[in-house]
Amino acid sequence: MGSITKPKLPVIDLSSTTLNINSPSWVTKRDEVRRALEEYGCFIALFDGVSPELRNAMFLASQELFDLPTEVKVLNVLDTPYNGYIGQQPMVPLYESLGIEDANTTHGVESFTKLMWPSGNQTELDKIVMKMVTESYGIEEEYESSIRGWTSYLLKPTKYLRADQAAGDDKMLGILPHTDKCFMTYLHQDEVNGLEILSKNGDYWIDVEYPPSSFVVMAADAFMAWTNGRIEAPTHRVMMGGEKDRYVLGLFASIRDQIIEVPQRLINENHPLRFRPFDNYKYMQFYYTEEGVNSECPIKTYCGI
Ligand SMILES: O=C(O)CCC(=O)C(=O)O
Numbered sequence: 001m002g003s004i005t006k007p008k009l010p011v012i013d014l015s016s017t018t019l020n021i022n023s024p025s026w027v028t029k030r031d032e033v034r035r036a037l038e039e040y041g042c043f044i045a046l047f048d049g050v051s052p053e054l055r056n057a058m059f060l061a062s063q064e065l066f067d068l069p070t071e072v073k074v075l076n077v078l079d080t081p082y083n084g085y086i087g088q089q090p091m092v093p094l095y096e097s098l099g100i101e102d103a104n105t106t107h108g109v110e111s112f113t114k115l116m117w118p119s120g121n122q123t124e125l126d127k128i129v130m131k132m133v134t135e136s137y138g139i140e141e142e143y144e145s146s147i148r149g150w151t152s153y154l155l156k157p158t159k160y161l162r163a164d165q166a167a168g169d170d171k172m173l174g175i176l177p178h179t180d181k182c183f184m185t186y187l188h189q190d191e192v193n194g195l196e197i198l199s200k201n202g203d204y205w206i207d208v209e210y211p212p213s214s215f216v217v218m219a220a221d222a223f224m225a226w227t228n229g230r231i232e233a234p235t236h237r238v239m240m241g242g243e244k245d246r247y248v249l250g251l252f253a254s255i256r257d258q259i260i261e262v263p264q265r266l267i268n269e270n271h272p273l274r275f276r277p278f279d280n281y282k283y284m285q286f287y288y289t290e291e292g293v294n295s296e297c298p299i300k301t302y303c304g305i
């Protein structure tokens, strides 16, 4: 491992100023997005400048949220396991998160969400990425008719305590290696790095350095199954070092009340069908069963062929 220069994640500019659906650069970018996802399962998207003032405001709000007493935070209970409040877990003592379901619609949290996702356009990033990937594969119709309208968004402010206990250069685990169980994930962080992506061959971890105004776009398990395994959900973890707490805003897109089925176009001799039709929310429930937790690749166990 020592002397290998590790690759960095591809950075793709998806700011609205650079995107024009009728220009040749749209096609180039679209295929770049697909290739990045096929190769790494994720990439860094530069996405419309969030002003420094807004960024500060949203991370300040996040900080205030985590400063609430634990008794208040635990009141945030959601139906899907691990989507409400998580904290004080012995395996990952630095980690804390608070999920807000239906982040783009639920009336009561709308203003909070708007603050957290300035100009409300981060679900727009999902729309752009999905348009690009599905166009690139020629499966836009399948996306429009059976996925897009069923997408729900979980907004998850997350805090990682600084790793005071870490001695010297040692880092502490912020979140255990995992793949996400939803469809797609969009991550935005404050200034502290820590996210690491496992390379496709599993040989090394890639450190993620976010440029300002950038998001990590990451495929999750349900997307991997929908694309018949063309795009794999990358294993990732967080390692904490240094003297600052880390704040992250995650947006997790899942498909609700709709069976996900591999589009015919993605099935052929070289790519035989690998996944049976499945329900994303039932899969997330399955993941927290004993069988799911102990499975090496839960999505394959759940609906693999
Ligand atoms: O903190 C990060 O950068 C990643 C968080 C994450 O992987 C998750 O919440 O699923």
Ligand SMILES: [Fe+2]
Pocket: 178, 179, 180, 236
């Ligand atoms: Fe994750």
